[in-house]
Amino acid sequence: MEVLQLKNVTLTINDNHILHNINIDFWNGYVHAVSGPNGAGKSTLASTIMGLEGYREIQGDIIYQGENINDRSVDERARLGITMAWQDPARYEGLTIKDFLMASAKIKNEDNIRDVLASLSMNPQQYLKRALDKTLSGGERKKIELASILVNEARLVLLDEPDSGIDVESLERIFESIRLLKKRGTTVILITHSLAVLQQADHAFLMCSGEIIDKGEKEKIVKYFENKCIPCPHKNIPDEWEPAVGK
Amino acid sequence: MKVNYFISDIFYVCLRDLKHYLKQRVRIMATLIQPIIWLVLIGNLMSGLTANPLTLKFLDAPSYLDFMAPGVMVMTTLFTGLFAGVRVVWDRRLEILQKMLSTPLSRTAIPLGKIAAAVVQGNIQVIIVLLTALMLGVTFKTGLAGIMVILIFISLFCSIMASISIALSVNIRNMETFFALMNFITMPLMLTSKAMFPVEAMPGWLKFIAEWNPISYAVIPLRTLVTKGWDWTVIWQSLIILCFFALCFLAGAVFFFKRARA
Numbered sequence: 001m002e003v004l005q006l007k008n009v010t011l012t013i014n015d016n017h018i019l020h021n022i023n024i025d026f027w028n029g030y031v032h033a034v035s036g037p038n039g040a041g042k043s044t045l046a047s048t049i050m051g052l053e054g055y056r057e058i059q060g061d062i063i064y065q066g067e068n069i070n071d072r073s074v075d076e077r078a079r080l081g082i083t084m085a086w087q088d089p090a091r092y093e094g095l096t097i098k099d100f101l102m103a104s105a106k107i108k109n110e111d112n113i114r115d116v117l118a119s120l121s122m123n124p125q126q127y128l129k130r131a132l133d134k135t136l137s138g139g140e141r142k143k144i145e146l147a148s149i150l151v152n153e154a155r156l157v158l159l160d161e162p163d164s165g166i167d168v169e170s171l172e173r174i175f176e177s178i179r180l181l182k183k184r185g186t187t188v189i190l191i192t193h194s195l196a197v198l199q200q201a202d203h204a205f206l207m208c209s210g211e212i213i214d215k216g217e218k219e220k221i222v223k224y225f226e227n228k229c230i231p232c233p234h235k236n237i238p239d240e241w242e243p244a245v246g247k
Numbered sequence: 248m249k250v251n252y253f254i255s256d257i258f259y260v261c262l263r264d265l266k267h268y269l270k271q272r273v274r275i276m277a278t279l280i281q282p283i284i285w286l287v288l289i290g291n292l293m294s295g296l297t298a299n300p301l302t303l304k305f306l307d308a309p310s311y312l313d314f315m316a317p318g319v320m321v322m323t324t325l326f327t328g329l330f331a332g333v334r335v336v337w338d339r340r341l342e343i344l345q346k347m348l349s350t351p352l353s354r355t356a357i358p359l360g361k362i363a364a365a366v367v368q369g370n371i372q373v374i375i376v377l378l379t380a381l382m383l384g385v386t387f388k389t390g391l392a393g394i395m396v397i398l399i400f401i402s403l404f405c406s407i408m409a410s411i412s413i414a415l416s417v418n419i420r421n422m423e424t425f426f427a428l429m430n431f432i433t434m435p436l437m438l439t440s441k442a443m444f445p446v447e448a449m450p451g452w453l454k455f456i457a458e459w460n461p462i463s464y465a466v467i468p469l470r471t472l473v474t475k476g477w478d479w480t481v482i483w484q485s486l487i488i489l490c491f492f493a494l495c496f497l498a499g500a501v502f503f504f505k506r507a508r509a
Contacts, residue, residue, distance in 0.1 A: 094266035
């Protein structure tokens with residue numbers, strides 16, 4: 001069953017079609033990946049689903065659990081159970097990690113926060129009292145961002161480039177968290193151009209130039225990576241494939 | 248449980264803004280030195296100029312310094328309150344606001360937390376001004392109890408100014424516009440009020456504006472508490488008016504913040 005549907009979604013900014021006629025169904029409890037080269041419109045798609053400023057003036061419909069949420073603001077979408085982890089996590093200068101996670105948590109329980117940090121191989125004793133500032137590495141900030149998603153207990157999670165700035169060991173922890181989200185029944189949308197992240201998905205979409213040009217099992221989309229992206233409109237589809245959607 | 252969460256949301260937003268404020272030592276020094284300069288330089292200078300029976304009658308205070316000290320307290324609060332919105336503009340630019348909004352954090356708690364932080368900052372600054380005024384020889388007729396009441400008035404006034412600032416900041420996208428707008432508001436507000444000059448010395452049109460200027464509603468009870476004593480008619484009247492406006496402006500700030508695009 002679809003938890004989120006995008007129907008003919010087009011986003012135009014300064015006369016440029018950033019997203020063009022997007023039709024996607026995201027199934028409940030699945031891990032989906034939206035993949036494609038830089039500039040394909042993947043992060044824009046995530047921002048549009050989240051309803052961020054500058055991404056609200058769309059044509060088409062965004063249907064979440066049967067309700068059209070086009071007119072819903074970011075916080076209203078968050079209250080409906082949608083949340084997002086940014087590619088570059090914001091620095092909450094001033095708060096400790098504990099304060100930040102407590103503020104982000106749906107159920108404000110310190111034990112829960114400790115468990116989430118431990119699941120990301122972050123020692124709670126060491127991290128809870130640390131300030132969420134530039135003393136943390138990019139990878140640590142990324143994991144804290146993911147921890148905030150885990151304590152949020154949202155129903156639909158958008159993870160924008162979850163592997164950026166992450167070392168190999170930590171990457172496995174991130175993947176475990178994605179599996180944990182799936183186990184909880186959360187629908188996950190991975191925005192990625194990484195093969196390793198794409199492998200975590202049950203189902204994948206391929207984007208190029210603001211359009212969905214293919215979809216299917218991840219193995220099918222993985223083949224795209226084996227055929228290096230050529231920067232021209234949709235020429236990066238392997239020859240033997242028939243595009244399922246789009247052109 | 249829901250109320251607990253709402254209060255804790257306000258607390259975290261307030262805590263973050265306060266910690267950020269306490270880290271800005273240069274800003275703290277600047278905001279503290281400015282009122283001290285007003286008291287030490289202009290206060291003492293004007294005290295000399297106004298030390299004659301006719302002017303003192305206009306001032307209705309033992310000295311210009313006694314007359315001016317409540318005005319400086321309100322001026323300090325005015326600046327602190329009106330610049331509360333800068334954190335909204337800043338958080339938006341750093342995409343922190345978007346992140347906050349995509350969590351279960353209450354959208355109502357964000358402006359309220361920021362206003363609460365401004366109120367705490369305003370009180371810290373006013374306490375410094377109070378101590379400076381005491382050192383310069385200003386006598387507080389109502390003593391320590393009066394000082395506590397002064398801080399209540401300061402909190403109400405600061406929450407009004409911070410609410411205005413946040414309501415205006417929700418659709419401002421850059422710092423330059425924000426600072427230009429706030430500077431445009433603060434000086435006319437100050438100079439057309441009863442904060443620095445006695446209303447009796449004003450021309451008719453300015454007197455009219457001063458009577459309706461919101462700053463006057465904060466200055467008059469403070470001046471009464473400092474120079475006259477417990478005049479309950481003035482205190483209650485001002486308290487009711489400021490409480491009413493504080494509630495209206497808080498509701499306005501929340502309304503505009505929630506209605507804003509992000």
